[in-house]
Amino acid sequence: MRNPTGATRLESAARQQDDGRQVNRQIAKWNARYAGREPGFDESPASLLPPAVDGVNPGRALDLACGTGRNAIWLARRGWRVDAVDGAETALDLLLAGAERAGCEDRVTAHAADLESEPPGFVIAREAYDLIVDCYFIHRPLFAAVRAGTRPGGLFVAALHLPAPAGGRGHRYVLQPGELEREVKAWRWDILHSTERAARPSAGDDLGVAEIIARRPTRQPGLRL
Secondary structure, eight states: OOOTTSSSOEEEHHHHOOSOOOOOHHHHHHHHHHTTOOOOOOOOOOTTHHHHHTTOOOOEEEEETOTTOHHHHHHHHTTOEEEEEESOHHHHHHHHHHHHHHTOGGGEEEEEOOTTSSSOSSOOOTTOEEEEEEESOOOTTHHHHHHHHEEEEEEEEEEEEEOOOTTSOOOSSOOOTTHHHHHHHHTTOEEEEEEEEOOBGGGTBOSEEEEEEEEOOSOOTTOOO
16 A cells, blocks of 8 residues: 555656557566566665665665666665656556555655656656666666766766677667776766676576766866756
């Protein structure tokens, strides 16, 4: 049951659209995958998130393609106010139930939106966030919005897929090796952590991963976003 005050709420851009836009097939796939799953929440966030925010005062965070909300709920339990965005409303229903069970429903707002649509289903407001998290969702036009949407001194934390090794399965949402670090370096941000690891098919990891933790400088004279 959702909080009757509406503090935890599902803001659905998809329900409000009436322009006949074709439904994103990926969203349909994920909606089907999450349908019928029992409510609950995963208490384990992405491995790079806890060290990224260690010692950081909680502020306003954005979790892109949040799924069932393991990162959003983890942050909210630690005092962050989180906007959690995903196209799959079935996943967001599970997120809201998990936030209520975790006792942090007043600090999570779920937004149902297609992040690949044009115009975007969710607009990242300029300098709105102290932290933006993106785990395993790649849509390159979002990079500019992430850069502009992070407040001075704020963090961008990302773990994104790299291509499969030769002969492995293909994947639409992958970066090229070195691409993530090059992108963020071009912003002239402070890179606190950057690493890439190859796929490990024997361990069930068909794709490699690029990770980055970067901080927007508090002042960048002459820079226009």
